[in-house]
Each structure stands twice: as structure tokens, then as C-alpha cells.
Amino acid sequence: MPPANTQRFLIIADGQFGPMTSKTANCCIRYMPERVVGVFDRTHAGKTVQQVLGFGGALPVVGDFERGLALGATAVLIGIAPMGGRLPAEWRGWLRTAIERGLEIWSGLHTFIGDDPELGALARERGVRIFDARKPPLNLPVADGRAAEVDAYVVHTVGSDCNVGKMTVQVELRNALIERGHRTRFVATGQTGIFIEGWGVAVDAVVADFIAGAAEWLVLEAAKDADIILVEGQGSLIHPGYSGVTLGLLHGCCPDALILCHQATRQYIGDYHGREPWVKIPPLAELVDIYERAAAPVRPTKVIGICLNTFDLSEARARDAVTRAAEATGLPATDPVRFDAAPLVDAIVQGALAAK
């Protein structure tokens, strides 16, 4: 396990800071606000984070990178994920400035900053750490079902699409389960979760043959000191670009239970900003069926709850959406960020007891 995270971050989210466009930035602000000094985004410069996201309080958004560093940052965290994960050319200057001033770089991009000839060399020369959270561990196994053999109760989040709350709900559930006295571990499978937890594997960054193997290895590691393991999901089985990661993760972690996540207002797979949407999200009951059927040949599992993201709905409409989701699936449902995580926590605790 790595040392505790004691950095204070300036988060880069230039041009993309917003409720639905800067997932990594937003989750870091939500789950480790005490470690964030500000956000760099020229579009929203001068506002507070609260004004842009609806949470985050008085944290400032700055439009000048050097002014951002001067807020007391000890590290720069790349808080947006461009399509494909590559390093935009313009950022090079900002990162060089940060490294020259001795600030760590935390990155979840596919392009590893540490491997960049210029930035990597500069960091080594200055003795500055670059943390490429997506860099996979060496010697991952090909999965062979060993995750099914752990004593811990494994809960995996799956979703209708990317960016609907699969990581967020696991962090909320981890906190709630620990509060109730359960030895619980959150298994991060994406860069944001790794930033928050300080440990994990970005499964979308491993060589394709080892997707399931990475999930298996994470579960085996987490089982060493936990009775409940919460495995972060990725993508969606109906996502044209990322479905392979989703299925490998589902088969590799051999979950005892699934929690299905969905953004209540979303109708189409939404990552294709430049193109017409074309993959329609089916009704929740059909999604439950798609996931249970996909898992079944390797290891049968059941969806035990629905996690709705209702951030863009009025409270009345949000409560209505939760009620309808529960009715449509016959399962406990909630928005654990907005309302109460208890329905899902109860479902997990009951499931874990029944599995003993």
C-alpha cells in the first residue's frame, strides 16, 4: 500500500470543468476536498467551484495557471479525461512549469507523463515524482476464476453508460459500511478511484488479455483484510467503445452481487460528442437481464439494487425516478449521493449474511 495522500492539488480541468464533463476533477473535489486548493479552467475563471458544480464551496476556479499554483499547491492533478486519454499539446507548458517548481504530477491519462521524453526527463532531473495512475502493474495474470474462491462478499457496480456513478456509489457505500462496522475495501479500477483510494489498477489501461486478470488480482489482494469488497465498474456492456473492458471486469471479479447504476435522464450512450447518438439505453429491467445473462456462463450473479444519478432533476422528480426504478425492477433503489445510501447498504449486508 502507498503512503497516505498528503498532497495539496491544483486540478487541471481547462475548458471542460462542469458537472458532466470533468468526472475525475469532480470526484476528487467531492471525496478529498481538504486536499484541493483550486481548479484551473479558463472558461469558468473567477467563479467558485460551487457555482460550477453545485458543490465544492468557495474553492476558486482560476484562469491563470501560475496563479493557481500560488494557491499553495504541492501537486498538479489532471482532472479531465480527453477522448482516448492522450496528452493535449497545450498542456506540456503547464506541466513543465509545475515540474520546474518541484510540484508532483498526478495523471490518469493513457499517455504516461513519466514516459514523455521531455517531461519525464525533467522530472527525473529535478527529483519530482510523476504518478501515472493508469500505469498497470507488471506481471498481471490471465484470469482463471480464483476470485470466486474468496470468502469475502464481492459487490460490483455495473452501468447503463460511462459516467453515471459506478465509482461514486462504491465510495459512498464503503464509507457507510465502514461506519456500520464492516471490514470493507473499495477496489478502484479507474484513475479517479485510484487517486482517492491511493491503490488500484486502471483496467482500461491494461493489455486486453489481462482485463479479467487485473480484476481477479485486485479481488484477491482486497480479500486479505476485508469481508466486503466493492469493485468499481467501468463502461457498459452496451457501450460501443468500452464494452470489452466492462465484460472482462465482470467475469474477472466473480461478483456475488451487482449494483446497476444509471443516470435517470440519460436516454442514449453519451460519449460521442461529435456524432449523433445511436445506442439507445434500454429499460432498467432489460439492463438487469443483460448483465445477469452476460455473467451467468462464467459465474451466476444477481443485481441486488439500483443506484440512480439524479443530479439534473428537481427533488420531487428525483424521488419519483427512484420510486419508478424500484417498481420497474423489484429492487431497492436510491440516489446515494443525494438521498440515503441505506437501501443499498442494507441489500449488501443482507446478501453478505445470506452468503455465509
Add this chain to the structure above:
Amino acid sequence: MPPANTQRFLIIADGQFGPMTSKTANCCIRYMPERVVGVFDRTHAGKTVQQVLGFGGALPVVGDFERGLALGATAVLIGIAPMGGRLPAEWRGWLRTAIERGLEIWSGLHTFIGDDPELGALARERGVRIFDARKPPLNLPVADGRAAEVDAYVVHTVGSDCNVGKMTVQVELRNALIERGHRTRFVATGQTGIFIEGWGVAVDAVVADFIAGAAEWLVLEAAKDADIILVEGQGSLIHPGYSGVTLGLLHGCCPDALILCHQATRQYIGDYHGREPWVKIPPLAELVDIYERAAAPVRPTKVIGICLNTFDLSEARARDAVTRAAEATGLPATDPVRFDAAPLVDAIVQGALAAK
């Protein structure tokens, strides 16, 4: 496109040469026999390839690496794929010997020989080419459905398991379709197909986020000069280790039609040599359903034929298995290697005509 393959290969299959254990070696022998001088395997030394595989004629199996090179090899081809794809330590000496004598190395291992500090440096020093067939191209896209827009008719092979004939049938169909005058391209997605075709991407070796993107890119490239595109499948949707690659490939290539491949006698997913088998292969009609359902949310497609591998059955039993597969699914079925590819060729030609 690369230059035509003019090498003469000594194939390394040490300790694993056999009908079901050396897929790459066997396919290279079957589809480019004129380019193979012999096989290195100490277990079967002194036999002919015919005696070990049931085809391949008088090609010798040698138990001494240097004697193998002396058969007239201009290149060494690594013809077996260890679990996980890594380079066994013992092979290092053989490869060094080959490079020192100026022989090319063709490898489909996950560990790139060209990146090996010792072997890569030696090859550069001697001016010897190392062809790491699994090394992915740079700058693959994240898939966004563009493969659905090509005019060509795209046929993708899917299977019950690894190593059931998904590549072999495409090579047979490619040959048969070209013979009938159709502009046809075989799209290789694994190292063996790449060895045979001289072009392709090993999709199991790309970073997980780009599985579907690699498939999309291959289809767009192949569509430039073909009316029928045959995309090699990988793994299986019910394979615990490799299912992610299978689904990414299925969604990325947006096929107009699927051909389902199965080894008639196989009952369980078979890659887990050291462990009890546990994933039972469902009936063919259920597999058809699994694949069509998995594809449907992104782009609906249909299985149009069944390809059976009957190598371990008597002719009478093989013909019976083909008949039963056709009856169980209501689809044309054949073993295109043993019998006639025509039922599948006809299904493709009819499908392509109907799609116009």
C-alpha cells in the same frame, strides 16, 4: 501493406507440438507449408509433422535447434503461445543463436522480443529484423461506430471457446470467395493470422480501451479494396479470461453477419490446464442467442452459419455432428477444413447480395 512473405521458417514448438497445443505452428504449416522447413520440438523429435498433426507431410520435427536451422531456415517463428504470452527463459539461448546467424525472429508473444534489452540490442547490432506481430500500431482510435458505415459486407467469426477454428475458417472462406471472384479481405486479429496475412492487429495485445477501436480501424482499412471483409474472432463471450477481447471486437467491427465456430466434442472452456474445468459450453442455439443478444444494443446482427471443428471424430461421426448442428440451429453448417466450405460461402454471398 508489408512486403510479401519470402522467409523460410524453422518453427519453435518445443514441448507443445500437437493437434490442439500449437495453434500458431499448425496454422502456419497448413496455410503456408511452402515457407516452413521444419519444427523444433524435443518431445516429438524424429517424427514427421504428418505423424504428429495428421497433415503436413514429410516436414521434419527436430530435437536439436541448430540442426533445425541447418534445414535452410532464414527465420525463426515462435509457433506456440504460453499462457499469458511471456517469453520462457530457456528460449533466450535459441533466439540469440538465431539472431547471431542473421535469422529474422517472428514472434506473437506478449513480451516483445524487440524490446528485450539483450535480444533487441543484439538484433539491432546485427541488423536483423525482429517482427513482433502482437505489437499494436500507434494511435488507435476509441471506436465510435464508423465500421457500420462501410459498403463492404462484414462477416465476423465468433466461438464457443479459444482454439476452435475462428481464424482457420476465415482463411478457408477467403480463399473460396476469391476463387469465386469476390473482392475479399481477411482481417487478422491474432498473431497467427498476422503471420499468414502479413497484416493485422493482435487485438488481445492492445490497451483495453482500444479493443473495439482496433477492430474499427481494421475494417475501415480493409474496406478500401474489398466488397467482403472477413474479420477473425478471438476468445469467447463465455471465456473467463478473454471475454472482454471478444465483446470489444464484436462491437468494434459492426458485423453484418456472424459465423459461430465450435469444436464438436468440446464440453467445457478448455484453456485452464492446471485446474478443473468449470465453464460448461451451452448448446449451439443458446450460443447463437448469446452472441446476437450481446451485439444487438450496439448494432443488431445475425449468425448465418455454423463452423464445426471435427478433427477428433471419425468421418461418420463428423458428418453426423454437422447434421445435428444444422438441425439444432436451423442454419447452414459444415467443417470447412475437412469437408466443403460451400454452405458457408453460399450464406455469405447471399447475405452480401441481400444487404445491397
